[in-house]
Amino acid sequence: MKKLFLSLMMVALVAGATAQDYSKQAVRDAKRTERKEAMVAQMTNALQSHNFTFSASYLTPEFAGPQQALNQWNNYVTIYPGYLEVNLPYVSVAENVTMIPKRINFTTNRFTFWEDMNNGSQWTLVFQTEWDNVKYVFHLNYNIDNGLATLTLVPNMGNTASYTGTIQAN
Structure with a gap:
């Protein structure tokens, strides 16, 4: 019992x-x-509200080889309602297929947004600016579900480059 x-x-x-x-x-x-x-x-x-920072972790240059890890903290595009700040590594390919590393680094208050698209958890922002006689078009794709972002930089003079990273609100 x-x-x-x-x-x-x-x-x-x-x-x-x-x-x-x-x-x-x-x-x-x-x-x-x-x-x-x-x-x-x-x-x-x-x-x-266009008030965020994209932090790049990887760079994939078009026609210039494999994806490259970016180990520095200062690879970003920051957008505030009044200005745009760009600090990104860039690899250009010359005619003899030599990779020439550069850095795109500028701050401007002259930039335009073309489109903002929201398809549920997928965002696409397209904006452009001109700096030092080069027109830059940025295509930003962001997935809210997993937090991954891809920024494609398309300059009118040079090669396209894609950056993978994250976004945080300012």
């Missing part, structure tokens, strides 16, 4: 502990969903 009573007590304790774990899991799931919704709202606002 004593063993039966102890067995029933153990079953009751295990059932109670299991029920508590489910409630804790439900609370964690609710908090995770709340955090994700807040992040999506913050990023949507940043993209709509």
Whole structure:
């Protein structure tokens, strides 16, 4: 009888502990969903108001070889409502197919947005500026679900380059 009573007590304790774990899991799931919704709202606002920073982690030069990891913190494009700041590495290919590393580094208040497209979790922003007699067109694709962003830089003089990285609100 004593063993039966102890067995029933153990079953009751295990059932109670299991029920508590489910409630804790439900609370964690609710908090995770709340955090994700807040992040999506913050990023949507940043993209709509053109107030964000793209930080590049990888560079893929068109026609110039494989993807290259960028190990420096200063590879970015920052957009504020009043100005654009660009600080990106760039590889140009000369006629003899030699790679010439350069750095595109400028700040301007003269830039234009062509289009802002939002297809649910996919954003596409296209903007342009001209600096030092070179017209730069930027195509930014951002996936809110996984946080990955791709910036394609298309200069009118030079080669196209793609950058992979992340976006954060300013």
